[in-house]
Amino acid sequence: MTIHAVEFYSGIGGLHKALDTSSVSGSVIRAYDWDQSACQVYDANYGKGIVKKADISKLTATELAELDAKLWLLSPSCQPYTVLNPEAKGATDPRAKSFIHLMHNVLPELVSMKRHPSHLLVENVAGFETSTTRQDLLQILHELGYSICELLLTPLQFGIPNSRLRYYLLAKSDRRPFPLVPHCQKVCRHIPGRGVDWENTRMQPEDEDSSIREIREYIDDDLSEDDIHLYSVPDRVLEKWGRLFDIILPSSCRSCCFTRGYTKMVERSGSVLQMNETLDTTVVFDTFLKRQQVGDPSAIRILDDLKLRYFTPDELLRLFCFEPVGSRGNERQGFVWPSAVSIKTRYKLIGNSVNVRIVKELIEYLFEE
Numbered sequence: 179m180t181i182h183a184v185e186f187y188s189g190i191g192g193l194h195k196a197l198d199t200s201s202v203s204g205s206v207i208r209a210y211d212w213d214q215s216a217c218q219v220y221d222a223n224y225g226k227g228i229v230k231k232a233d234i235s236k237l238t239a240t241e242l243a244e245l246d247a248k249l250w251l252l253s254p255s256c257q258p259y260t261v262l263n264p265e266a267k268g269a270t271d272p273r274a275k276s277f278i279h280l281m282h283n284v285l286p287e288l289v290s291m292k293r294h295p296s297h298l299l300v301e302n303v304a305g306f307e308t309s310t311t312r313q314d315l316l317q318i319l320h321e322l323g324y325s326i327c328e329l330l331l332t333p334l335q336f337g338i339p340n341s342r343l344r345y346y347l348l349a350k351s352d353r354r355p356f357p358l359v360p361h362c363q364k365v366c367r368h369i370p371g372r373g374v375d376w377e378n379t380r381m382q383p384e385d386e387d388s389s390i391r392e393i394r395e396y397i398d399d400d401l402s403e404d405d406i407h408l409y410s411v412p413d414r415v416l417e418k419w420g421r422l423f424d425i426i427l428p429s430s431c432r433s434c435c436f437t438r439g440y441t442k443m444v445e446r447s448g449s450v451l452q453m454n455e456t457l458d459t460t461v462v463f464d465t466f467l468k469r470q471q472v473g474d475p476s477a478i479r480i481l482d483d484l485k486l487r488y489f490t491p492d493e494l495l496r497l498f499c500f501e502p503v504g505s506r507g508n509e510r511q512g513f514v515w516p517s518a519v520s521i522k523t524r525y526k527l528i529g530n531s532v533n534v535r536i537v538k539e540l541i542e543y544l545f546e547e
């Protein structure tokens with residue numbers, strides 16, 4: 179029997195893609211997002227009529243009861259909880275309102291109507307686990323008879339060279355148990371029965387961790403001259419902020435977390451690629467900085483040899499497992515960007531999205547008996 183799902187905060191449909199690629203027989207029958215571009219991309223990739231442009235804080239139990247969906251997939255706004263935001267206000271942030279409405283008002287009403295979802299998956303930033311919203315959520319789900327499994331997972335532990343530590347909550351109605359959950363652990367650091375806890379190996383030499391693929395498998399080494407120009411890091415950015423970039427090589431087995439600010443912000447928004455692997459980044463940067471300090475107007479040209487560029491949106495899609503590793507040109511499984519969606523918006527939408535592989539594994543675990 180096909181499980182019907184509703185995807186809240188659907189963005190570019192990472193949770194939809196994860197359900198489609200999982201072994202669970204399910205289909206997203208309705209998605210909600212209020213962002214015009216996100217809905218345009220969603221329509222183009224999953225078919226028209228599924229996503230509805232709507233404010234989730236206005237949804238009612240009656241409307242959702244009609245859908246009678248057994249699976250809810252939710253990835254609410256991260257900004258109220260993100261550690262990168264010093265002004266993050268948690269539950270009092272207006273952006274947290276719609277999720278609180280769903281959990282406080284809508285879900286209990288659906289339970290009383292006996293039209294509630296039997297399974298839920300919530301995704302948010304690491305940091306959510308210390309918020310009062312999480313405490314409220316646990317209490318509500320507990321009172322409504324759901325069993326819960328919480329996890330903190332990063333793509334690195336799935337062999338994907340990208341760090342993106344995220345909080346996940348899985349819930350099942352009727353207090354059905356989750357298999358293999360260790361008793362003493364509050365938040366699991368791996369999916370029970372699959373893999374082991376993640377340990378940060380960032381301080382170890384990269385070649386010691388052969389379980390992680392190289393970045394080169396995810397990137398296009400045959401970009402056209404136009405694209406190289408389009409994705410190269412502008413001189414003015416390098417001159418002012420160059421030393422703050424996280425620069426990685428195609429042979430690297432890691433990259434920083436890519437955020438919605440990628441290419442707009444420098445620090446902690448994602449890594450940039452040094453396509454020339456023969457040069458030592460530090461040596462070249464030191465030479466550049468010395469020449470810059472003595473006022474050499476052509477100092478910036480020293481960095482040309484590094485061939486620094488941003489990841490393209492399609493490369494990020496591969497890293498986020500929307501597309502298979504190594505898929506190129508015609509082999510692409512066909513994630514579509516409507517031409518009206520600018521490159522800047524594509525970066526914003528991907529930066530907001532999820533790692534599809536992790537969610538796929540979680541959906542399979544959620545339905546494991």
Ligand SMILES: C[S@@+](CC[C@H](N)C(=O)[O-])C[C@H]1O[C@@H](n2cnc3c(N)ncnc32)[C@H](O)[C@@H]1O
Pocket residue numbers: 187188189190191192193210211212213216232233234235253254255256276527530531532
């Ligand atoms: C963290 S992103 C989720 C991204 C999505 N999982 C994906 O794979 O792209 C949050 C999304 O929620 C949407 N959103 C935030 N608040 C909303 C609200 N009140 N109603 C509808 N959509 C909302 C944003 O537009 C954004 O696309």
